[in-house]
Amino acid sequence: MAVIPVELAGREYEVRVGTGLLADVAGQARPFLRKHQVCIVADENARAHWGETIAGSLGAAGIEPRWYDVAPGEGSKSWDSLARLTDWLLAQGVERGDHVFALGGGVVGDLTGFACAILKRGCGFVQLPTTLLAQVDSSVGGKTAINTSAGKNLVGAFHQPALVLADLDTLGTLPARELRAGYAEVLKYGVLGDRPFFEWLEGHGEAVVALQPQPLEQAVATSIVAKARIVAEDERETSGARALLNLGHTFGHALEAETGFSDRLLHGEGVALGMVLAARYSARRGALSLDDARRVTRAVDAAGLPAEISALGLECDGRQLADHMLHDKKMDAGTLPFILLRAIGEAHLARDVELADVAAFLDEELKAH
Template sequence: MAVIPVELAGREYEVRVGHGLLQSIATEAEPFLRKRHVCIVADINARANWGDAVSRSLELAGIEPRWFDVAPGEASKSWDSLACLTDWLLAQNVERGDHVFALGGGVVGDLTGFACAILKRGCGFVQLPTTLLSQVDSSVGGKTAINTPAGKNLVGAFHQPSLVLADLNTLSTLPQREMRAGYAEVLKYGVLGDRGFVDWLEEHGDAVLGMEQAPLEEAVARSVSAKARIVAEDERETSGARALLNLGHTFGHALEAETGFSDKLLHGEAVALGMVLAARYSARCGLMRGEDAERVTHAVDAAGLPAEISALELACSGGDLADHMQHDKKMDAGILPFILLRGIGSAFLDREVRLEDVAAFLDEQLQAH
């Protein structure tokens, strides 16, 4: 098992990465089980696969699990879901010193974390991420949010978990498409700040996607370590360091919005294609070599992820996609910062990108290939 500390000002928590952590959850999370019962918010699929193991461990320790089920998908990150969850938690008499557990992917983690951020002005929570995407990204760092008609993750709070248990066994139940979508975020850490990790993934990526234990644990641990370093430097995204984690997201969120935040394009797939577009746009602007941009494209394509925007068959223009970007939560004084690349492993924040130029670039990409 790998243990990665997330060191923040005045506090610290651990991310534990390994196999079989849920089967021993009563031991792993013992400091956060102060009552004879615990509230667990769970994706219904994650509960079907792992609920019995969690319940068994807790019940053997004399702790009653109380479950709140959440339907899969981004639609559950809504005002209605938030209201239902907070009402249920209040009915369970959750106190500020208690910890609520979140079992599932990023949707459950975001929803639960936000509910815990506002419940009685803040109670604790423990992340039990069951998808690769949530293990390497959303469960670490304290960003919690819900979606609104205006856009994704526009209402939320920074609220750090007290513990993250990333049980790699849970990934065995993922459809291959979900596994690949999570791999996009793994690749992102290399592209934005660690060229050596990209080299490693080019050699071991198939083993990671094939669920080989040692490469999988190393990939997740290295990804979490990369995010932990950035979060420790810039917890609330004020210095610009944490913004680098948004590589691929500005383009990706626009594509998600155009596809209705539906299964036509999963979040990780959107990020993968967004990284390709960020690399190509960087090369178009003369910021990075074209060969490096094509290397990013090849790495995305080799992982079975979408590498060409034209493959989505969108009935829109580059201007339509740029319009979606106007609602991005990173918009500041009318300027939308973009994460661009000077090379593989060298991302930076550019505040001088003109959306009209981005729209023209996207028109080129929509018509290419």
Template sequence: MAVVPVELGGRSYEVRIGKDLLRDAARQCAPLLRKSSVPIVTDANVARRWREPVEASFAREGVEPHWLVLDPGEAAKSWENLQRVTDWLLAEQVERGDHVLALGGGVIGDLVGFAAAILKRGCGFIQLPTTLLAQVDSSVGGKTAINTGAGKNLIGAFHQPSLVLADLGALATLPDREMRAGYAEVLKYGVLGDAPFFDWLSAHGVEVLAREEGSLEHAVATSVAAKARIVAEDERETADRRALLNLGHTFGHALEAETGFSDRLLHGEAVALGMVLAARYSARRGEISDADAERVTRAVNAAGLPSEITALGLDCDGRRLAEHMLHDKKMDAGTLPFVLLRAIGDAYVARDVELADITEFLNGELRAD
């Protein structure tokens, strides 16, 4: 098992990465639990696979799990479900010193984490991520949120978990498409700040996607360690350091909005395509070579992820996509920062990007053959 610390002073915690952690969840979580029962929120898909082994784990420790099972999908990150979760936790008599368990992918982690942040002005929570994307990205760092009609993750809070258990065994039953979507976030860490890791993924990415244990653990642990370092330096994204984690996300969120935040384009798929667009736009500005932009495209293609807007079959123009960006939560004083590249492994935050230029660039991408 690999253990990666997230160093935040009195709010530090561990990310534990290995196999069979869910079957050992009760023992792993025991030091944080104060009662003979524990509230667990999950979705129906995860419950079908993991409710029984997690329940058995707590039964062995004499702890009774109480379950709230939600419908799966991005739509779960809603006002309605936030109210449902908080009302349920209040009925469960959760106190500020208690911990709520979030068992599932990024949607469950974001929703439950936000509920924990606002319940009685903040109670504890533990992340049990069951997707690659959640293990390497959304479960670490304390960003929690729900979606609204205006956009993705616009209502939320910073609220750190007390523990993250990333069970690599949970990825064995993850659909291949979800695995590829999570891999986009792994690849992101190489593109934004670790050229040797990018090269390693070019050689071993197939093994990661095939869930080969050694390569998978290395990829997850390296990704988590990269995010932990950034979060420790800039927890609340008040400087540009944590903003680098948004590589691919500004373009990606616009594409998600245009496709209705639906299964038509998964978040990780949008990030992958967003990284390609960020690389190409960086090349357009003369900041990286066309060859490096093409290397990013090849890495995305090699993972079976989308690299061309035209493949999405969108009925819109560049201006419409740029308008989605106006609702981005990173807007500051009327300007929108973009994470761009000086080289593979060297990302930076650009604050001089004109949306008119983005519109022209996207129109070109939408017309590309």
């Protein structure tokens, strides 16, 4: 098992990566189980796979799980869902000193974390991420949010978990497409700040996606170490360091918006294609070599992820895609910073990007590929 500390000013928590963690959840999370019952907010599919395992561990320790099921999909990150969940937690008598457990992917983690951030002005929560994307990204770092009609993740709070248990056994229950979508976030850490890791993934990515134990644990742990370091440096995304984690997201969120935040394009797929577009746009500006841009494209394509806009069958132009970016939460004084590349492993924040130029670039991409 790998144990990765997330070190923040005045407080610290652990991310544990390994197998058998949910089967021992009562032991792993013992300090956060102070009553004879615990509230667990669970993705319906995750509970179907892991509910009995968790209940068995808790039951052996004399603790009763109280379940709240959440339907899979981004539709559950809504005002209505948040209201229903907070009302239920209040009805269960959750106190400020309690910890609510979140079992599932990023949707459940975001929704539960936000509910815990506002419940009685803040109670604790423990992340039990069951998707690769959640394990290496959304469960670590304290960003919680819901979606609104104006866009994705525009209402939320920074609220750090008390513990993250990334049980690699859970990844064996994922559909292949969802696993590949999570791998996009793994690849992102190499592209944005760790060229040796990117090169390692070029040779071992297939083994990671095949869930071979040693490469899988190494990839997940390396990704979490990278995120923990950035979060510790810039917890609330004020210095620019944490913004680098948004590599691929500005383009990706625009594509997600154009596809209606639906199963036409999973979040990780949007990030993967967004990284390709960020690399190509960086090359177009003369900041990145064409060879590095092509390597990013090949790595995304080799993982079975979309590497061309044409794969989405969109009926729009570059201006429409760029317009979606106007709702990006990174907008600052009317301008939108972009995460671009100088080299693989060297991302930077560009504040001089004109959306009209991005629109023209996207028109070229829509027509050329």
